[in-house]
Amino acid sequence: MIFTSTYQSSLRATFKEVVLSTMPYSGGLYIPVEIPRIESHFSKSLRDRPYSELASEVLKIFLGDSLELPLLSDLCRNAYPFSPVLQQLEENTWVLELFHGPTLAFKDFGVRFMAQLLSHYQNSMKPLTILTATSGDTGGAVASAFHTLPGIEVFILFPKGKISLLQERQMTSLGDNIHAFPVEGNFDLCQKIVKEAFADKDIRSQRTLSSANSINLARLIPQICYYAYAISKLPDYSSIFSVPSGNFGNLTAGLMAKRMGFPVEQFVAATNQNDIVPRFLESREYLVKPFIETLSTAMDIADPSNFVRIQALYGNNFDNMKLDILGKSVNDESTKKAMRELKKLSYIADPHTAVAYEALKSAVPEKKDVNKIFLATAHPIKFQESVEEVLGEKLSVPGEVKKLLSGVPSTRVSLKGFQDLKEILV
Numbered sequence: 001m002i003f004t005s006t007y008q009s010s011l012r013a014t015f016k017e018v019v020l021s022t023m024p025y026s027g028g029l030y031i032p033v034e035i036p037r038i039e040s041h042f043s044k045s046l047r048d049r050p051y052s053e054l055a056s057e058v059l060k061i062f063l064g065d066s067l068e069l070p071l072l073s074d075l076c077r078n079a080y081p082f083s084p085v086l087q088q089l090e091e092n093t094w095v096l097e098l099f100h101g102p103t104l105a106f107k108d109f110g111v112r113f114m115a116q117l118l119s120h121y122q123n124s125m126k127p128l129t130i131l132t133a134t135s136g137d138t139g140g141a142v143a144s145a146f147h148t149l150p151g152i153e154v155f156i157l158f159p160k161g162k163i164s165l166l167q168e169r170q171m172t173s174l175g176d177n178i179h180a181f182p183v184e185g186n187f188d189l190c191q192k193i194v195k196e197a198f199a200d201k202d203i204r205s206q207r208t209l210s211s212a213n214s215i216n217l218a219r220l221i222p223q224i225c226y227y228a229y230a231i232s233k234l235p236d237y238s239s240i241f242s243v244p245s246g247n248f249g250n251l252t253a254g255l256m257a258k259r260m261g262f263p264v265e266q267f268v269a270a271t272n273q274n275d276i277v278p279r280f281l282e283s284r285e286y287l288v289k290p291f292i293e294t295l296s297t298a299m300d301i302a303d304p305s306n307f308v309r310i311q312a313l314y315g316n317n318f319d320n321m322k323l324d325i326l327g328k329s330v331n332d333e334s335t336k337k338a339m340r341e342l343k344k345l346s347y348i349a350d351p352h353t354a355v356a357y358e359a360l361k362s363a364v365p366e367k368k369d370v371n372k373i374f375l376a377t378a379h380p381i382k383f384q385e386s387v388e389e390v391l392g393e394k395l396s397v398p399g400e401v402k403k404l405l406s407g408v409p410s411t412r413v414s415l416k417g418f419q420d421l422k423e424i425l426v
């Protein structure tokens with residue numbers, strides 16, 4: 001597969017270049033020049049395959065000769081010792097659970113593939129240092145995905161006292177090649193320190209740096225596979241997927257699956273009150289407002305980084321985009337209502353998942369011959385406090401999580417600024 005950029009259509013890059021550089025130097029984001037199409041019987045042929053095999057089959061078609069099949073199979077086997085779970089809740093309505101990975105959120109799907117791939121590519125380079133700032137969930141996924149991979153060291157910066165205990169333990173409990181540091185300040189300071197490190201000559205002379213950034217296509221492309229997984233198991237009708245969205249990587253992957261030829265009728269772009277995309281689909285105006293804090297914190301994003309990719313996929317044709325994507329914003333009150341409704345169906349959903357459910361119900365009219373699926377992006381225990389408060393009941397805590405929470409706290413010193421990090425890195 002060959003890649004170009006959203007900014008400069010004459011640019012050409014290989015998959016390896018795309019993964020190692022994350023962003024083109026000339027600006028914009030990488031996108032495929034052309035998306036390969038599947039044969040019509042392909043989705044059904046995947047039906048009984050274990051997830052890791054299904055993923056390597058789908059990625060083989062998408063990436064073409066960028067990665068050989070035996071290598072791709074190895075990467076997927078290592079990345080995916082777990083699988084999505086598709087559950088039927090009502091007639092025509094399913095939930096696609098994407099939180100059965102080690103950190104209980106869907107980011108495991110992208111980050112774990114990327115970690116395996118970087119570990120494969122890094123053999124030919126200087127030892128690789130992953131340096132990343134996190135406001136919570138990404139750090140845990142990165143820590144778990146890169147833990148014990150040879151030749152890679154990971155440094156994660158998080159704002160001290162501003163993340164949940166579970167999130168903190170997911171980063172700090174691993175040890176080995178994973179170094180997680182609290183920072184005396186907020187997430188912005190964490191990001192600023194990381195930026196300074198990337199610009200620092202002394203650090204760069206000694207280490208090859210990568211950020212495991214969410215706009216890297218190595219994180220986005222493998223997310224195509226769980227759409228294929230759901231479709232392979234659903235009845236033969238066309239499907240509508242509701243995707244709880246923040247930076248819109250998840251939805252971009254879904255749109256690519258549709259472009260490959262997987263039978264998807266439409267997508268619901270489900271957001272919380274940070275509703276720039278639903279507003280755009282309504283008015284054609286892309287107007288950035290300051291972000292609003294909501295219950296679904298991982299989707300509190302004012303200006304989604306992947307939206308230019310979606311526009312590029314449609315050649316900037318608004319009308320065609322609007323045929324495929326229904327925009328729907330859900331406020332906190334409706335999110336809570338949806339969580340209570342789901343509980344009546346004996347389903348405990350976290351707030352992000354509830355946004356997707358509510359958006360699906362209100363944006364898609366009752367229709368018979370269509371499968372309606374909403375994506376569950378986090379296990380409810382990841383948002384224990386808000387779920388317990390909304391539902392008025394205690395959640396049962398999975399054994400793994402209990403163990404993590406009762407472990408010995410890390411005693412790492414906190415960083416005050418860039419110099420503290422530099423002393424550690426050089």
Ligand SMILES: *Cc1c(COP(=O)(O)O)cnc(C)c1O
Nearest residue numbers: 245246247248249250298377378
């Ligand atoms: C990151 C995240 C999202 C948003 O996904 P995008 O790909 O950024 O749109 C939704 N739900 C949860 C739980 C997340 O962690």
